[in-house]
Amino acid sequence: MKFRTRAIHVGNSKDPQTGAVVPPIHLASTYIQPGAGEWGEFDYGRSGNPTRHNAELTLAALEGGHKALAFSSGMAAIHAVTMLLSSGDHIVAGTDIYGGTYRLLHKIANRSGIDVTLADSTAPSNLESAIRDNTKLIWLESPGNPRMSITDLQACSDLARDRGIRVAVDNTFATPVLTRPLELGADIVMHSATKYLGGHSDLIGGALVVQDSGLYDDLYFIQNATGAVLGPFDSYLLSRGMKTLALRVSEHCKNAGKIASFLDAHPRIKRVLYPGLATHPGHETAARQMTGGFGGMLSFEIDGDYQQTKAFVESTTLFQLAVSLGAVESLIEQPASMSHASYDPADRVAHGILDSLVRISVGLEDVDDLIQDLDDTLGRVL
């Protein structure tokens, strides 16, 4: 089955009891067992739930993985991955990563004796230099957040495999429509399902997808032992969202490409960071690695200081001032004060998260209206 067919048919079998084409939402927290000490397919809602299971089947099918786990948030999914490690282990992570991931690695994982080194993953040799004897995990995002940097996932996975190091990829921005990291050699794909997979700004969820069944068993054990599972209603919303993922992402890409070209030609914009632009340093790798488009996210540096940038993001009409991304409505934010505020200020500067940087999540409105909104605001505020 092709991607769009899988999105609609895998994990969405009709209800055998009623024939309903949409499986019902199962709310039960516990299940009657065939006998004491004998287990049916489901026993307790933390260990498994049919609605969550359906969403997990779809997730695995879309990422080309063996199995998936749905979590109560993207952060819970990332946390579960860090729990594969022990005290004395070391993580190498890209420099262009979500602020919450930075915070989790530097302010939570470190409490368990796990060391973290950030390295610019746009050149695999930088990761290579950061690897130590005790490195157990490489954490990557491509496109990265918020600078849309592109990492060659195949090259990074190859160098990690040679050294027995696992690679995990946060695929939230690209979605499996555009990039499937497991096919490129990664061990774990992670999602904030809150974003494109859900697609409508109405659920918080996370996911992990893996190819290796032993790794799945370890992650399942961690999830069941620690408890951060996705609830039935959110699992249902996630399943519903994924049915239209490919259609939405394709339109997000078209809109973002037009907006990138508009901004690129605007005199008050210093630089546009969008992998679809030929001038983007990762364009060639992105063209090879991303299938069917360059994503719906882009950042740009405006010709202004912190206050002017703040005023700009506060003044658009259709682009709404909010963190998060990947839904039908367009959002705008200033990473330095919003999505990446949890970075240490020195790291923020070192990693190019400038005060004048603006990040937008391009939605599915008519692109002419979105361009008009940006143009009007640039004229009014700068």
Ligand SMILES: Cc1ncc(COP(=O)(O)O)c(C=O)c1O
């Ligand atoms: C790239 C990326 N990864 C992970 C997360 C965390 O996901 P959640 O907010 O669902 O916990 C986010 C949230 O913004 C994100 O943008």
